[in-house]
Amino acid sequence: MPDQTFQRVEINGGVVVGVDGSASSLRALAVAAEEAVRRDAVLHVVRAWSMRTAPRPPECPPNAVPSMDAFQQEVERDTEKLVQDKLGTSQVTTKIHAVHSPSPQALLAASRGADLLVVGHRGRGGFAGLMLGSVAEQCVRHAACPVLVVRPTV
Template identity: 75%
Template sequence: MQRVEIEGGVAVGVDSSASSLRALLVAAEEAKRRDAVLHVVRAWSIRTAPRPEDCPPGAVPSTDQYHETVLADTKRIVRTKLGEDPGIPIEVHVVHSPSPQALLSASRGADLLVVGHRGRGGFAGLMLGSVAEQCVRHAACPVLVVRPSI
């Protein structure tokens, strides 16, 4: 399991779900208000990572290939949502780790952790997703849970 080590700033969990994309926008605004670095954290597993395009059918991509694909996809998401020049410094952290562990490790150095209310997994009827709940219960910094827009 990899860790996310940061010093200060606003950390946000991104997994490409609609909830996490809204959290990304809110976290960027919060980083601007604080004049802080925005740390975009994306945890991945073989099950959740996009498949590398250059890997032939039937072949198994390497962990490095998956990592590079997730990194490129995350940078694309950030650029698409925040634009080419968002006006704040942004660092992207892509880790092969369960989401709660990656976000909790980021919370140890962050001033604020921002998460969506529900990610890609779980049950739609839950008030709070399991990752968000673990962050609220165990994070080492304040946590902002972003609800969907109405």
């Protein structure tokens, strides 16, 4: 098995939110921005990605595999657009952290320097909807700071 080196997020204070483009993560982004404004803190938007989950760079020809740098740049552009579309002209200071890493590891690393970690909850409705998703559960169990799990709107 090849050795995989993943990136880490290192911050010093502020509110961290995990974003992957899903409706639940965008709701978490909005709540995290409100918390950052209340606390007069920086909002750190963490987007963990892999080659499987990263948006494909539009300039890459069909049947070609983009470079890791091209993927990184496209994830950063896509995340900046998600944040701009969701927060608009919000007065919160925002920093984007696009990291090639599994989501739980990226968020837990960021939690070491955070004042608060905000994650979305992927509700499934009924009894199953009461359970936390695997990323949210790992964050609640292992984060080094308080965790706010944002439930979807009904």
